[in-house]
Amino acid sequence: MDQSTHTDLLQEIFGRPGTGPLAGVVVADLSRVLAGPYCTMLLADMGATVIKVESAAGDDARAWVPPQRDGESTFFLSVNRNKYSIALDFDDPGDLGLVEQIVARADILVENFKPGGLARWGLDYESVSAWRPDIVYASITGFGTDGGAQLPGYDLLAQALSGMMSLTGSQHGEPYRAGVALFDVITGLHAAVGVLGAHHERRASGLGQHVELNLLSSALSGLVNQTAAFVAGGTVPTRMGNEHPSLYPYEPFPARNKELVIAVGNNAQFARLCTCLGAPELAADERFATVAARNANRAQLRELMIERLAARDAEDWFERLMAVKVPCAPILGVDEGVRFAADLGLEPVAVAGTGERRIPTVRHPASFSRTPVDYGQAPPALDGDRERVLAWLAAGRPVGAVAGAAVREAS
Incomplete structure (x- = not known):
């Protein structure tokens, strides 16, 4: 199937307009909670077709209330628009076969399982790349896959261990966390940049690669001048309340x-x-x-x-x-x-979805002059797009899915 036919098929089945800069790109989203879903939502906003594979219980963030809107977690709604949900049980051979088919049709896979967690199903990078050497596979962990592999990947831990909390709060008071899961968001941004870089390179080489990210590395990068103060200057920054270490007032x-x-x-x-x-x-x-x-x-x-x-x-x-x-x-x-942003004409609120399901969300931060983002798909109900995903898979099962099943059976 050539690229134009492929893109047309995506538009026909999923109903996206295909105007964004990533139209025709397919993302298998095996992530949950925040860092991974934020990355994949940014890709989805830009036109990628993002298949969100969830367990029967759904993304953990679906249960994170309050606050909520009509019984749905606003946390979940904040990072999952423009995606298509299908609930699959990796322990069920039939469902695992469907996951493999989705991966076989994807250009990019994003996951944030514990290190090594997907190997039991043959969905880790080493296994998948054996039959999909062209896939861009992004793994997000809390603290890497070596000495930090067993540490839980919580943003609050990254804020504590990176030094962020030692910098936040009044000079003589206690350390504070930031008021948002800052390093989950930064890691999601880094993930989006990383997979797009690998996706661009693949056009020349024909090969995918493993893009690995972790909260702590993103945190140390995101602390910019504060980490540079120590790394380059030998100075250990400390809490200064709301003051800046290098500027006044x-x-x-x-x-x-x-x-x-x-x-x-x-x-x-x-x-x-x-x-x-x-x-x-x-x-x-x-x-x-x-x-x-x-x-x-x-x-x-x-x-x-x-x-x-x-x-x-x-x-x-x-x-x-x-x-x-x-x-x-x-x-x-x-x-x-x-x-205030609205008063400046920045139009911060974008309504995602059509018809009866329309959810106010925060606008994508980038504007494109020729290939605009769209907000046609509201954050999905759990398993709400099963029929569309299955119809897309039925439209042409690729050889890769058969190869994946063979690898799994052989192991």
């Missing part, structure tokens, strides 16, 4: 009614800030004239700024400072953040 400051974040990144911005505060002389003061000097004299500068900021409300300062291009922002709630 760069934190919330109390205005007359509430706090306002001010983020000064260079001397020109600082000079404009001082003028707006009615104290232009501070920009020339040797204690504050350079980035290094402001860092060394934070306490004195903070007192002088607070004294002047007390004259107006945060909203007033926000307008005044932004008018002179001084980076600043009020601290908003999530609800206010969504509304």
